[in-house]
Amino acid sequence: MRHVLSVLVENEPGVLSRVVGLFSGRGFNIETLNVGPTLEEGLSLMTITTLGDEAIIEQIVKQLRKLVTVVKVVDLTHLQKVEREMVLIKVNAEDASRAEVLRIADIFRCKVVDVGPNALTLEITGDQSKIKAIVSLLQRFGVKEFARTGTVALRRAMQMD
């Protein structure tokens, strides 16, 4: 099962390789990984999505907590959360197809961030299923380039039963 882990770390050299090395050294998977500084100086937040059964995830969480530079680990999987990824996608948009590409972009509330004579670059944010849907719709026009962040996620303020 896919799990989303929120990992608060000391922002110091080598912390990323400690985390990544833990996954590779112990045979765990990383599906996506996102790192950025937090508002508190000296701390960074990593969002890691990973696959594994409950026992493996339990080990991953414990092993992460054991790293001296890791401050806090939260498994967001079973909590209510907002989850987003961002994709930049450069799609063929010849005269014949341009209107259709723009229509899809509109439906999915994408932003057009670059326009060329034969191509459009769209910025898409959403959870994994939304991104999967639009990418599969756009593929028939021909995707020239594609860049994607990993998942970032936050726990929702209100946890409903």
Add this chain to the structure above:
Amino acid sequence: MEKTGAQILLECLLQENVDAIFGFPGGAVIDIYHHLPSYPALRHFLVRHEQGAIHAADGYARATGRVGVCLVTSGPGATNTVTGIATAYMDSIPVVIITGQVPTPLIGNDAFQEVDIVGISRPCVKHNYLVKDVQDLAWIIKQAFYLARTGRPGPVLVDLPKDVLQAKTVPAYPESISMRSYNPHLEPNRRQLRKVVDLLRTCRRPLFYSGGGVISSDAFEELTWLARNLHIPVTSTLMGLGAFPGDDPLWLGMLGMHGTYAANMAVGHTDLLLAVGARFDDRVTGKISSFAPMAKVVHIDVDPTSIRKNVNVDVPIVADCRLALKGLRDEIMACAEASDWVLEHQSWLEQVQAWQRDHPLQYAFSEEPIKPQFVVEKIYELTKGEAIITTEVGQNQMWAAQFSRFHRPRSFITSGGLGTMGYGFPAAIGAQVAFPDKLVIDIAGDGSIQMNIQEMATAVSCNIPVKIVILNNGYLGMVRQWQELFYNKNYCATCMHTNPDFVKLAEAFGAAGFRVTKAADLEGVLKQAFALPGPVIVDVVVAEEENVYPMVPAGAALTDMLLV
């Protein structure tokens, strides 16, 4: 007053009460060596290979419970310690490794003797540091020692670039340490302890399975009290030997691949397994699904990752082993209705004793060739368990574990998790440095001893009177045993019939050497060797194809032992 990084480092070591450094100099650490004579309290022991330095620091740590210190130069000096760092990591031994590094402006330029030791060592240290600013040096050293010895202990490496060692500053030594990201959980949860008491009340066949954590947390007295007062038999891992008196009637011996019949049968039949400071290693459990199949499992460990890593646990207790066992004792003492533990466990203890009686450890004595088990028994008989025994790895290690008895923690020093050949001799040097008046004996094999034999020069030059007893069977015996039992006796690359003459080798190093070929001569030679004031090699020519039994074949259930 301004001081250089090198001086600050040495003062930090003094503040950590370091009294021994095992090291080898080189270009990147000359500044440290330059100032070392000004700090006579920091005794330096010059090894002949950096692997010897790290193992000696590790042996010092295991013998004392204090942090061992190893000092080496950059590049090859640093990489030569990696096996020893991994050895300490696998067995949770507190060691601080100080490595030199090329000057910071050269880092990343493939400079002479440059290696990314922080990167290389990352998977086998508890933590490591690259010091980039001399201002950070004092707190990093303090943190390194703190991390090494607290929680689940382990090796911590500090990489020191040459320009940092030369830079000057007015040092500020931190008084205390607080780390928001590191707070080991030591106190046991009372509710969990009460669950254990409830299980103890209802179980009929309890068993203690103790490991290295009992030794590193100094829980010897608590474990012994509980076992004796509740009448619970005790088995232990290789790492836990010495955590319970080896002459107590409740002692079953080691469990696992080469465990005793009684210990492995007890695991197979217990209904309450009390695992303390052990981690359910594959050499201990055999086939994991058949391990303690009838038991509820209580697992006490300071490291949460150990719990439920290999087996499911009914009552997990994340805590320091000593505090947890002490808490358990308090809960039992506070019990309103006292149980009659003797009566409740009577039939179980009778069963366990029957297993011990029916299948004790055994071997067939012979006058010539000498049996290796006889040598270990004789050493025990002569030292009465008062010596510190170290071992190499393989058959010598298993026979030492089986046929010797250990009554005190820290009296048996061996590489358990990593199984590092060449460990025992330098570790014995470290233990002897810590306890100059004790008898320290390395029980070695003819293969293993050659892996760090160069440390004879260290022992002789520093007058460290370690006694090496080689069980010389002319083979890499444990691999040969597997080849015999599971690979059609295809003794490929295990024959050592072209061994050096160990007596002459000892003499060449300036030590004493003896050879024994007949059982009748053994006692006299060992007495003579143990009485000598310097290092000695005793080369005992033993039966070539003797095997270690019992043996649980890899992947088999613990109760499926080969007995002869």
